[in-house]
Amino acid sequence: MNRVNEVRTLHPLAWWFWGISLAIATSRTANVWLLAIIITATIVVTFARRSNDPWAAALTIGIKIACVALFIRMVIAIIFGVPGDGRVLFTLPRIRLPEWLAGILLGGDVTSERLNFVLMESLTIFALVITLAGASSLANPKQTLRSLPGILHEAGVALIISTTLIPHFAMSLKRISQARKLRGDEKRFSFKRSVIPLFEESLERALIMAESMEARGYGHKPDAVAGGRKKAPTILILIGTGTLLFSLLQMLIGSRYAITLAFSIFFLACGLTLGNQMNTRSKYRPIPWRKEELLVMVASIGAITLAIIANFAFNPLIAGALLLTCMAPLCVTSGKARS
Numbered sequence: 001m002n003r004v005n006e007v008r009t010l011h012p013l014a015w016w017f018w019g020i021s022l023a024i025a026t027s028r029t030a031n032v033w034l035l036a037i038i039i040t041a042t043i044v045v046t047f048a049r050r051s052n053d054p055w056a057a058a059l060t061i062g063i064k065i066a067c068v069a070l071f072i073r074m075v076i077a078i079i080f081g082v083p084g085d086g087r088v089l090f091t092l093p094r095i096r097l098p099e100w101l102a103g104i105l106l107g108g109d110v111t112s113e114r115l116n117f118v119l120m121e122s123l124t125i126f127a128l129v130i131t132l133a134g135a136s137s138l139a140n141p142k143q144t145l146r147s148l149p150g151i152l153h154e155a156g157v158a159l160i161i162s163t164t165l166i167p168h169f170a171m172s173l174k175r176i177s178q179a180r181k182l183r184g185d186e187k188r189f190s191f192k193r194s195v196i197p198l199f200e201e202s203l204e205r206a207l208i209m210a211e212s213m214e215a216r217g218y219g220h221k222p223d224a225v226a227g228g229r230k231k232a233p234t235i236l237i238l239i240g241t242g243t244l245l246f247s248l249l250q251m252l253i254g255s256r257y258a259i260t261l262a263f264s265i266f267f268l269a270c271g272l273t274l275g276n277q278m279n280t281r282s283k284y285r286p287i288p289w290r291k292e293e294l295l296v297m298v299a300s301i302g303a304i305t306l307a308i309i310a311n312f313a314f315n316p317l318i319a320g321a322l323l324l325t326c327m328a329p330l331c332v333t334s335g336k337a338r339s
Helices: 012-027 032-049 054-079 112-138 141-147 150-163 165-182 191-215 232-252 258-278 291-310 316-326 328-332
Strands: 004-006 088-095 105-111 336-338
Touching (some): 012 032, 012 112, 012 141, 012 291, 012 328, 032 054, 032 112, 032 291, 032 316, 054 112, 105 112, 165 191, 291 316, 291 328, 316 328
Antiparallel strands (some): 004 336
């Protein structure tokens, strides 16, 4: 029997590794052309490989949010200024502010140097949003949940449920709007006829989900492991998380953070490994990790390396190599095939 099957693309964690790697590469570069390459590659790969599921619209939503943030940031940069020298493009009427806001100008001269700095900063934020939204569009959240270590399963369940609320709300509003149109109700918005059915459907969905999760054993914790050994993974993960936050604080203030970061990774790895060994939850039909995922991981690390190198010596060859590494998932995956 011939049917249309969607070819398996990549492991969901590989998609997230790719998106996070591009986000890291974005944060390590200060070249507008490299940012444009990363943004373009992310959009092309995502639109070429995303499915028709509700979470696939995350990139579209991310683009809208990033555009609004970019516009607001540029407007704020034009209206509010800071004292400084530069080539003046135009001048706005200046408004005197209170003394406790000394150093901030409302209006005044708008220089090209400040606009260039703010535009570069805004493009970096734009690229960060696009890369993470692209990974969210491509990675199946249900498969991501299945791929998490056993000790993170419950946290993953809570995260997946919370991140799927907005798509479910959007689908519910669409169904309610279509039902109102079929009944001849042409009003644009009505609290009684729109919000109340939304709450009712959300409550019904929550009750069905609770019953289904209870029937499948969610929330059940076996007592096979007792004593202090049962709490060891949690303690190690808490220590690793604390040291990771401390290393991030050291990085922000410009201090040396390599040793603290290494300790945090060590404690997190030990906690996850020990907790996963103590976990009794089995996996049904685990998703295999193939050579395509390894190639994408290598290409993602290569993208980070090229972005760092380009800060010291930028040339078209590095830009082309960065484009190829960012679009590596497009070369090792396929869309739909007929079998």
